[in-house]
Amino acid sequence: MDNSHPAHPAHAPHSSHPSHSSRSSPPSGRTVVVTGGTRGVGAGIARAFAAAGARVVACARRPPPEEPAAGVEFVPLDLRDPPAVRAFFDALPRLDVLVNNAGGAPYRLLADADAERHARVVELNLLAPLTASLAAYEHLRRARGAVVMVGSVSGSRPSPGTAAYGAAKAGLEHLARSMAVEWAPHVRVNTLVVGMVRTELSHLHYGGEEGVEAVARTVPLGRLAVPDDIGAAAVFLASDAAAYISGASLLVHGGGERPAFLDAATADRDSRGKGTG
Secondary structure (H helix, E strand, O other), X not given: OOOOOOXXXXXXXXXXXXXXXXXXXOOOOOEEEEEOOOOHHHHHHHHHHHHOOOEEEEEEOOXXXXXXXXOEEEEEOOOOOHHHHHHHHHOOOOOOEEEEOOOOOOOOOHHHOOHHHHHHHHHHHHHHHHHHHHHHHHHHHHHOOEEEEEEEHHHOOOOOOOHHHHHHHHHHHHHHHHHHHHHOOOOEEEEEEEOOEOOOOHHHHHOOHHHHHHHHOXXXXXXXXXXXXXXXXXXXXXXXXXXXXXXXXXXXXOOOOOOHHHHHOOOOOOOOOOOOO
């Protein structure tokens, strides 16, 4: 950070910057769209905004496996269909927050599929959030709203078996930073960089309960996240508590992943990795 320029005094009488009062305070009364908001992390985000008093629209290709939480409305939408996405947002009477959560990818080594198959992963995880954000822009600008991108730690480390997904998430984080500059001061844009989350699909990634528990032990906080953890962070980034936060990446990963070399090394094995509390 360049601190060479003097800061404007906090009591400056004339300021072109919007005050907190120009935004609605908590999410209560706001309209929030959560893409992919019917399962897993997306459902947790939708629940969190609804619990905070927002009107939540959860859109996805498939309906939720169970009745949505109170305050959450489901609308079917294929985010890889740009005309349908534009029509969906045009039909909304207002929009205050867009959470670009839809995404994911199966385990697939690069050489085991053609480029077209990998391109579909990039389309869902990078181009679809761009399509939704552009379609939502006029609503968000009028509301002085916020965009929350749901990124992944896979975008900042090697992701064997999900390389196209990791590349797309790296691109999504960069897109959010550039969008935050282009759309300021009317729209704030941030990214949640999400670590490992326990959902109804965890067994596909980590195996049975024994595998899930083993993976959880690699996280400094000793557990995987749950969808409500991600939901709370998304509500924060959309709230007035984050009114001066834009172009940022918030790590929600329980402290990250324990470096593998620590378990392989033999020096200081007795003391390494123990907490100080």
